[in-house]
Amino acid sequence: MQGRAVDGSDEILAVDGVSVTLSGREILRDVTFHINAGEFTGLIGSNGAGKTTLIRVILGLITPSSGTVRVESGSRGHPLIGYVPQRITLDPDMPLRARDLVGLGIDGQRFGLPLPSATRRKQVDEMLDAVDATRFADSRVGNLSGGEQQRILIAHAIISHPRLLLLDEPLANLDIGSEQEVVDLLARIAREQRIAVLISTHDMNPLLPVMDRIVYVANGRIATGTTAEVVSSESLTKLYGVHVDVIHVHNRILVVAGRREEALQHGGSESIVELV
Amino acid sequence: MFSGLMLTAWESASIVAVVAGVVGFFIGLRGSAFAAHALPNGAFAGAAGASLIGVDAIAGLAVFSILGALTIAALGRRARHDVATALVIVVMLGLGSLFLSMTTEYAPEIFSLLFGEVLGVSSSELIPIAIIGVVCIAAMFLVYRPLMLSSVMPDVAEARGVGSTRMEVIFLVIVALTTTMAVPVVGALLIFSLLISPAAAARSFTNRPFTAMGLSVLIALGTVWSAIALAYLSNLPIGFFVGSIGAGTYAAGRLWAGWKRNRASTPRVAGGRSRAQVQIS
Numbered sequence: 001m002q003g004r005a006v007d008g009s010d011e012i013l014a015v016d017g018v019s020v021t022l023s024g025r026e027i028l029r030d031v032t033f034h035i036n037a038g039e040f041t042g043l044i045g046s047n048g049a050g051k052t053t054l055i056r057v058i059l060g061l062i063t064p065s066s067g068t069v070r071v072e073s074g075s076r077g078h079p080l081i082g083y084v085p086q087r088i089t090l091d092p093d094m095p096l097r098a099r100d101l102v103g104l105g106i107d108g109q110r111f112g113l114p115l116p117s118a119t120r121r122k123q124v125d126e127m128l129d130a131v132d133a134t135r136f137a138d139s140r141v142g143n144l145s146g147g148e149q150q151r152i153l154i155a156h157a158i159i160s161h162p163r164l165l166l167l168d169e170p171l172a173n174l175d176i177g178s179e180q181e182v183v184d185l186l187a188r189i190a191r192e193q194r195i196a197v198l199i200s201t202h203d204m205n206p207l208l209p210v211m212d213r214i215v216y217v218a219n220g221r222i223a224t225g226t227t228a229e230v231v232s233s234e235s236l237t238k239l240y241g242v243h244v245d246v247i248h249v250h251n252r253i254l255v256v257a258g259r260r261e262e263a264l265q266h267g268g269s270e271s272i273v274e275l276v
Numbered sequence: 277m278f279s280g281l282m283l284t285a286w287e288s289a290s291i292v293a294v295v296a297g298v299v300g301f302f303i304g305l306r307g308s309a310f311a312a313h314a315l316p317n318g319a320f321a322g323a324a325g326a327s328l329i330g331v332d333a334i335a336g337l338a339v340f341s342i343l344g345a346l347t348i349a350a351l352g353r354r355a356r357h358d359v360a361t362a363l364v365i366v367v368m369l370g371l372g373s374l375f376l377s378m379t380t381e382y383a384p385e386i387f388s389l390l391f392g393e394v395l396g397v398s399s400s401e402l403i404p405i406a407i408i409g410v411v412c413i414a415a416m417f418l419v420y421r422p423l424m425l426s427s428v429m430p431d432v433a434e435a436r437g438v439g440s441t442r443m444e445v446i447f448l449v450i451v452a453l454t455t456t457m458a459v460p461v462v463g464a465l466l467i468f469s470l471l472i473s474p475a476a477a478a479r480s481f482t483n484r485p486f487t488a489m490g491l492s493v494l495i496a497l498g499t500v501w502s503a504i505a506l507a508y509l510s511n512l513p514i515g516f517f518v519g520s521i522g523a524g525t526y527a528a529g530r531l532w533a534g535w536k537r538n539r540a541s542t543p544r545v546a547g548g549r550s551r552a553q554v555q556i557s
C-alpha cells in the first residue's frame with residue numbers, strides 16, 4: 001500500500017457516516033471511508049448497489065440524510081473535482097468539436113471569452129493524444145460513439161487538474177484493449193499528479209493490478225480496505241449477509257453467493273450466483 | 277430608404293439582430309426554445325398592462341419578462357421544465373387578455389406589439405434599445421464559458437462549481453432583456469423567429485462553437501436587413517419577410533449539411549482511401 005498520510009494532511013476525500021434515503025428508500029447506510037492524494041480506489045458493486053448514488057453524494061448533487069462529506073479545497077478555496085458521469089447525452093446537432101469539450105476542461109468555469117492561445121492548443125492536443133482521441137478531435141462530440149465520448153469526457157476531467165477524479169463506470173463502453181489503456185492512464189495520472197482517483201465499476205478485474213483500495217458496496221453498506229482485506233470470503237459474507245465464495249481463476253476474481261453444500265445437495269448450481 | 281425614420285429602423289433592427297444571433301446560439305445549445313417562445317408572449321401582456329396604467333411599454337415588457345424568467349427558473353427546479361414554462365406562459369397570457377379587455381388602445385397598437393413596428397421606433401426609443409442590447413451582449417460574453425459547460429454537461433459543470441440553477445437564472449434573465457428590447461421592434465411573435473432560425477441555420481455550416489455564434493449573428497443581420505428592404509419595396513408587412521426568410525435560411529442550412537454529408541460518404545475508388553476499407557484494432 002502506498003502513501004497513507006499519517007497526519008491527515010494528504011487526505012483528499014472524507015466520507016463519514018453517510019446515509020442516503022431516496023423516495024423513502026434507504027439506499028446507503030452509514031458509509032465511511034477516506035481517500036488520500038495519489039490513491040487509486042475502486043468503487044465496486046453490482047447494478048443498483050448505490051455506486052452512482054455515492055458519487056453524486058460526494059459531488060454534492062444529492063444531500064445525505066445523515067453524515068458528512070468533506071473534499072479538500074483547491075488553492076482557490078473551492079474543491080476541484082473532475083467528474084465523468086455514467087451516462088451523458090450530447091446533441092449531435094450541437095456545433096461543438098471533441099477538442100472544444102476538452103478545452104472547456106481547462107477553463108470552462110472561468111468568465112470571459114476563450115482566447116485562442118498556442119499553449120492552450122498544445123495542452124489540448126497532448127491530452128487528446130493521451131486518451132488516443134486525436135483521430136476524432138475535430139468531429140462533433142454528439143456524433144461520436146459511446147466509447148469515443150467516454151475518452152473525451154475522461155480527457156475533459158483530467159485536463160482540469162482536479163484533486164479528486166470521480167469516474168462513474170468509465171470502462172463500460174470500452175473494448176478490452178482500450179479498457180486496459182484507460183486504466184493504465186488513470187493509474188499513472190493518480191501516481192504522477194498525486195490525484196485521488198475513484199472509479200466505479202461492476203467488474204473489479206480490470207482494476208486489480210492498480211487498485212490501492214477498494215470500496216465494496218452491497219446491501220446499502222460498504223466494506224473498505226485493500227483488495228486482499230475486502231475481497232475475501234469472510235469479509236464479503238459479512239457484507240452480503242449470505243455465504244459468499246471468492247474464487248481466483250486465471251488471475252481473475254469471481255465473487256459468488258450461495259451455499260456450496262446446499263447447491264451440491266440439490267445436484268445443481270442454481271443457487272450459486274455470480275455477484276460482481 | 278436610408279433617411280430619417282428609416283435610419284432608426286435600420287439601427288434598431290440591427291441591434292436586435294446582433295443580440296438575437298448571440299442569445300439564439302445558446303438557446304439552441306441549451307434546447308430552451310420553449311422558454312424563448314414563452315417569454316416574449318408573456319411579456320406582451322406586460323406591454324398591454326403598461327399601456328393600461330399609462331407607463332412606457334418597455335417598462336411593462338421588462339417587468340413581465342424578467343418575472344416570467346425568474347418563475348420559470350424557480351419552478352423548473354422542482355417540476356419538469358416544460359411544464360413550468362407552460363404554466364408561466366398560460367398565466368401571463370391570461371393576464372394579457374384581461375388587460376386588453378380593459379384597455380382602450382386601438383387595435384393597430386396591439387398589432388404592432390405582436391408583429392412589430394420597425395418603422396414606428398422613435399429615436400428616443402433607440403437609446404434604451406441600444407443600452408439593453410449592449411448589456412445583453414456583454415453578459416453573454418462574460419458567461420460564455422461557464423454557460424456553455426453548464427448547457428452541455430450540467431452535472432459535470434456542477435462538480436466544477438458552476439451551478440446549473442445560477443446559470444439558468446442568468447441565461448433566462450438575458451433572454452428576458454432581449455425580449456424587452458426586441459418586442460417593440462420586431463414584435464412578440466417574430467422575435468421567436470430571430471432567436472431560433474439564424475442559430476439553427478448556423479449550426480449546419482460549422483462545427484466550431486464560436487464560428488457558429490458569429491455566423492448566427494450574420495444570418496440574423498442578413499434576415500432583418502433584407503426583410504426591411506423587401507417590406508419597403510413591396511409594401512408588405514415586415515413580419516412576413518422575417519418569418520419566411522428565417523425559415524428559408526434554416527432550410528438552406530439543412531440542405532448544405534445534407535449535401536456535405538453525401539459528398540463525404542461517397543466512396544472514392546481510385547487512389548484514395550474509401551469507406552469500404554476495413555480496419556481492425
Ligand SMILES: Nc1ncnc2c1ncn2[C@@H]1O[C@H](COP(=O)(O)OP(=O)(O)OP(=O)(O)O)[C@@H](O)[C@H]1O
Nearest residue numbers: 022023027045046047048049050051052053054202
Ligand atoms: N431518485 C431515486 N429515488 C428512488 N430510488 C432511487 C433513486 N435514484 C436511485 N435509486 C435507487 O437506488 C439504487 C442505487 O442506484 P445507483 O444508480 O446508485 O446504482 P449503481 O450502483 O450506480 O448501479 P449501476 O451499476 O446499474 O449503475 C437503485 O436501486 C435505484 O433504483
Ligand SMILES: [Mg+2]
Nearest residue numbers: 051052053086
Ligand atoms: Mg451507476
